Amino acid sequence: MTVVHLTEHAPAVSVPLPDAAGRAVAASRILDTAAPDPYRTGHWTLRAGSKVGAVSLPVPGGDPVTVRITPKVPIARLFFLIGYSLDPRGWRDGDVEAGDHDELLPALAHAVERQVDRALRQGLLQGYTAVEESALVVRGRIREAEQIRRRFGAALPVEIAYDEFTTDIAENRILRAAVERLLRLPGVPQDVRRRLLHQRVRLADVTPLVRGQELPEWHATRLNSRYQHALQLAGVVLDGSSPGHVAGELRIDGFLFDMNKLFEDFVTVALREAFRGTDRTCRFQDPHHLDEAGGIRMKPDFVLYGPDGEPQAVADAKYKAEKSGGYPDDDLYQMLAYCTALHLREGHLIYAKGNAPHAAHRVRHAGIVLHQHALDLGRGPADLLGEIRSLARQMTAGGTV
Template sequence: MSEQITVREHARLTTAEVPASAVNTARVPASAFEWLVAENVRLRGLGNGARLVELESRRELRLDNYVGVLESPCGTRIEILPKTLESDYDITAGRSLLQRMLARCLDLTSRQSSLTSLRTFDMPLTEWVAGQFLQVVDHLVKRGLRFDYHPVQGDLCYLRGRLLVARQIRQPPGRAHYFQVEHDVFDADRAENRLLRSALDVIRKRTREPKHWRLAHELAHHLREIPPSQNQPEDFRRWRDERLMAHYAPLRPWVSLILHEQMPLTVAGTTQGQSLLFPMERVYEQYVGIGLSQKLPLDAKLTKQAASQYLTRHREQNWFQLRPDFLIELGGQRIVADAKWKLIDANLSSSGEKYGLSHADFYQLHAYGQKYLGGKGTMYVFFPRTSKFSEPLPPFHFDRDEQLTLHVLPFDLEACGPVALP
């Protein structure tokens, strides 16, 4: 029997009894617990360093900083939402926040996911993805699928197209009355439509929402003549972005997400269930980048993940590449900016508490300032805005001459922008 569990990132999962309303701790069946442990080992074995959970005891584990949905083979669906600082965690607000951030990161149009619909949408993440995908497909089918010519070879009892002479000569005597020909067919069997059909098949099998199930089967009837993709990586490479295919552009993020193509945010999906996982740090980093690109002046140049500097040289080689999240060039000056998905408290202002800031983060930012700014200039670091961190902190100086200054700024997740830039 399927079971729905909603928690937030870094929550603890246990096989023991816990309060039903807890979002920091939840009880899962023993089968789901064992599957999570095994899945964590599998992901680590892929060599990408991904850690899904941390085993704390034989009956308890802690989730890492991934958000999204995990579905175990036994039918247990675990929805993981972003962690906030508020004591009374609002599941609907957390779900809406994640959907809004993903909508921005996937570069969706307002027709596909307006802010109003995101605020009121209270379905689990996978059903939200299904609903958004089906809306785009429905719009595409009503507008019309893209057809194209492609060659087809076969043996016909009449001559059509080009005769394949070599194959015709090798015909056995009993089939001499058939023609080996090659001709062009004008139909919807092209890479984009095959991927669309494959993604629709996934949604049709996995959705549990009645209206999504009905729409998915209705759309499947319209696409019944299109075969599913047999080579998804190759079909993604053949996806065309020309002018005549512009109405397919809103569809690609959803198809890519559902089929687990190489998206910058997703982690490899599991063989059982429809699992969508996103590293929250990277989601936040992309979200901040989108907000900065909208708030900066038009003449500013924003470079994401600059990678031109290294920490050291050794044996005539550069070692330890330094990659700040953002490098801003404006008016002949450079500004280094970084995004940190951590919750800090402006009230913890003593030298011992340090607002909850990390030593390692400041060492990292100091290295960025030395290598990218030459030890002189301005840096920004953006933390999520919360009720305990709503205004910029006093500036930090890395030297007595105050030539290298760091501004710690809150980033408004609702408005997708920094609260204030110095």
């Protein structure tokens, strides 16, 4: 098996690859650049973008090729961003043990296995599930309409419905599906794989989910509190946009995070938490129109509304670092459009990292000020959330947050 190691947003590298493997990587569209190297025969020029993780790609007539993309953000910090986005009030740094792994997939598999082990340490959670079946004895209630439709007046068997107290519930099905998903992925260390196999044995009596089937719903309650962190991480593993997706006619088996989406989720959730307890309302991806006819749609990442229902602030998260020439001008034009349509005097662009923590631009003849803020994702969780709270105060122009 050919294994290609890349780093998120790193410069392009020339990698020795058979043509069939290179074409498979290009067809997957998981990299920003995947093309034959014009200067070196048998090499391909590859460059990773904002997707991180590991995938295994089938190669017609050859061995599969595995692409592993390492994030620039430390693994521990990445898990904090994920956890906070999922549950800002219940998840804190240190809740997830990533082990000594410096690649995303091994660390994620380790973290999921540890969380599942903690969840199942007191035994499998039980709950009530609705069962409908044909039986020779009456249990629960008789489904009279079904009895008449299917049995034509016969007394036996009886169509019944009842609630059964069992371990075959949504929470356990999700954990089993996540464990089995990780066992199929490339790059899971052998020691972690062995522990995952042990967890699968614990969940052997739970009905497996069919691939492509929607995940069963679960709701956080006092009874399943010991499961909640494991279920949240399992949901990340089973996210339909990441593993086992299809690009064109090529099936990809693996796991990918889009850092653009993760950064946007973290920033918008952290801003919402900064305004919690105030009389303001926060909306994500709020749909608006630039023109009066409603033909030009736009969806800012974050819009803050006052108690009167009028917009008070707008923000957009951009997972990109400032280059020597500054941030792209297109971002400023986009924010200017948001401010114009929402009738706001200020707009805020929030970047992953910059040369300075803050820059402001006053638009000529409009009086609109466009702010560019830079967050340092390498900082500790407390400092990072402190930056978000400070940014929230700037967004309200001296208001109380």
